[in-house]
Structures are given as C-alpha cells and as structure tokens.
C-alpha cells in the first residue's frame with residue numbers, strides 16, 4: 428500500500444516537475460515574459476514633418492491619443508445612426524472573430540449586420556464603404572509630405588468585441604483609429620521580428636501559431652522574443668510601422684478604421700508648401716493607389732536579390748495565391764525588353780501602368796525574408812533558386 432502510494436506520488440509529481448516547460452508554453456501569446464514597455468503616447472498633434480522624422484523614418488510606433496476625436500465619426504457612429512444613415516452600405520463580414528483559415532466571408536448590408544453582430548461571431552472587415560469615408564478625416568500628420576500619394580487601402584473593423592488576429596506582420600504602414608471600444612496590441616520590433624521569422628520553423632508567411640496556446644517547442648524562437656504593449660481606446664489612433672509583428676485583441680463594441688499606405692523613402696517638402704494644412708481632408712476625397720503597393724512589393728524582391736531578377740524568378744517570387752506576373756505582364760514591366768526586371772525599371776513606371784497591368788491584385792502579405800535563395804552556377808550560367816515549401 429505504501430509502495431503503491433509512493434509510486435503514485437512519484438508519478439504525479441515527477442512527470443510535471445521534471446519536464447520543465449519553457450515559460451509561456453501552451454499559454455496565450457505574451458505570457459513568456461512581461462512587455463519591454465508601453466508604446467510612447469502623444470497628446471499633442473504632430474506635424475507631418477515631425478511625424479516623418481521622429482516615427483516613420485526610424486520605424487517607431489506611437490499612440491496618438493485623442494487624434495480620432497477630430498472626425499465626425501467619433502460623435503456620430505452609434506448603431507442607431509449607422510442603421511439610419513448607412514443602412515445600405517455593403518461590406519464583407521467574416522464568420523469568425525478569431526482569424527482562421529476555415530471561416531467564411533460574405534457581403535452584407537450594414538443594417539443586416541447591425542441586427543446580428545451583438546449576438547454573433549460576426550466581424551466586419553473590408554474597405555470602408557464610400558459613404559462612411561465622408562465622415563472620417565485624414566489624420567493631420569499624413570496631410571502632406573507624400574503620404575497621400577501612397578495610400579492604398581482604408582478599412583473598417585467592426586464587431587461586438589473579442590476578436591483576435593493572427594500573429595503576423597504587414598508590408599505596409601498603418602494608422603488605426605478607434606471610434607468605439609478598445610484594442611490591445613502585442614508588438615515586436617521589426618528587426619527582432621525579421622530575425623525571428625527567418626528562423627521559425629513552419630515556412631509560412633504568418634506564424635501559424637495558436638495565439639491562445641503557444642507551442643514553445645514548435646516555435647522555439649518565441650521563447651524569449653521581446654515585445655511591447657499598446658492599448659488604444661475610443662478616440663485614440665496608433666501608428667504601426669511596416670514589418671512590426673503584431674497580435675491584436677479587441678474589447679467591447681468595436682469600431683475602428685485604418686489607413687494603409689506604402690512605405691515612402693523620403694519626405695516631400697514641396698508637397699507641404701503646396702497644400703493648405705488647416706482644412707481637414709475627408710477620406711472620401713483621397714485616391715487609393717493600389718499600384719504603389721504592387722511596385723513596393725516587387726521592389727522589395729528585386730532588392731533582396733541585388734536589384735535585378737530574370738523573368739522566371741520574378742514570376743516565381745511575386746505570387747499571391749497564384750502566379751500574377753504572366754509573360755504578358757512581365758513584358759509591360761520590363762521596359763527595355765532585355766528579360767530582366769530592375770529596380771530602376773519598376774521605380775520609373777507610372778503607377779497607372781502598374782495598375783493596368785495588374786488590376787485587382789493584392790500583394791499585401793508577401794514576405795521573403797531571405798527564405799528564397801538564388802543560386803547562380805557561374806560555370807554554366809544557369810541560375811536556380813529554392814524557396815520554402817509555401818512558395819513551391
């Protein structure tokens with residue numbers, strides 16, 4: 428009896444006591460260590476130039492406290508108002524608040540969505556309907572300097588709270604403003620994130636990690652990853668630089684609008700002298716330039732391979748669900764027709780040409796991070812390349 432009891436005690440204690448799992452194993456993302464700190468918060472308005480110099484150029488996130496209060500949407504967008512004024516607007520609604528592959532999306536009218544979203548998992552996430560764009564102002568820090576020539580999407584995120592994103596990074600700059608509810612962010616510096624993505628194990632673009640139960644054996648690079656936290660509430664905006672890994676959760680009736688723009692490489696001062704910066708600009712007045720994002724993504728690939736790539740490599744690299752650079756598209760991009768695409772060529776193309784060649788192509792989520800390798804056999808002149816499995 429004593430013997431049996433001893434064995435039971437030994438098994439009961441020793442199995443968990445001896446296999447000491449890494450901190451945070453099978454726990455929600457972020458439990459492995461406390462945050463390195465809070466993202467800086469500013470209460471004052473930033474000029475576009477200060478915004479560029481202090482945050483955009485160094486790639487530093489910042490919370491712009493109260494910046495969303497300037498827009499009419501801040502006071503107006505109750506369910507009652509939306510169902511009266513914007514009942515007919517349509518947007519895509521996801522069936523799940525937790526981002527995942529097996530959810531489905533359908534178009535829905537705003538009034539239909541409003542009747543159901545409080546009692547369901549519904550998550551509206553799509554381009555902000557045109558009529559609603561009239562009630563949101565461009566954040567003043569984006570009003571000049573070249574940002575508005577690179578805007579490529581404006582999106583609505585609405586639910587009754589409890590949404591969870593994947594842990595991922597985007598290839599674009601982002602300002603997100605809250606008109607209702609709160610969002611909590613776990614953010615990872617772009618340099619750390621780049622290094623981490625390079626070494627993580629499953630070869631996909633996002634971490635396919637379960638954010639509710641992180642498997643620290645499958646993702647050893649997450650065991651010590653340092654992170655920053657940010658909280659934005661109704662009336663606040665967050666600037667999230669491109670390539671910061673992030674995970675976001677929402678609380679309470681949630682209504683946010685975000686602006687995505689393609690990273691800009693310099694500040695255009697002449698754009699600021701030409702513009703009257705006092706009058707607020709409605710989002711509905713702005714033109715979205717999908718072609719600038721396509722240009723940027725292709726340029727990133729070219730730069731990763733030293734500035735130029737032959738046709739077959741461009742076709743294999745620049746993919747999103749399917750091959751988008753067909754022979755015909757490549758001809759249009761390769762202006763000197765030598766079979767190679769260079770950074771100069773892609774930089775010099777008018778944005779309209781890119782948009783004509785690649786209409787309705789969305790390249791937001793493409794990252795190589797060195798996972799593709801080009802190999803040039805100098806003896807034979809034959810170039811080959813290998814990529815992680817998701818690219819084959």
Ligand SMILES: *[C@@H]1O[C@H](CO)[C@@H](O)[C@H](O)[C@H]1NC(C)=O
Pocket residue numbers: 506507541542545679680
């Ligand atoms: C949904 O719930 C929020 C509070 O969380 C409330 O303000 C809103 O009026 C509700 N909407 C509907 C259509 O019941």
Ligand SMILES: *[C@@H]1O[C@H](CO)[C@@H](O)[C@H](O)[C@H]1NC(C)=O
Pocket residue numbers: 737803804805808809810
């Ligand atoms: C491969 O090497 C040959 C000979 O050095 C060179 O002419 C060719 O441009 C290279 N190709 C690539 C894809 O770098």
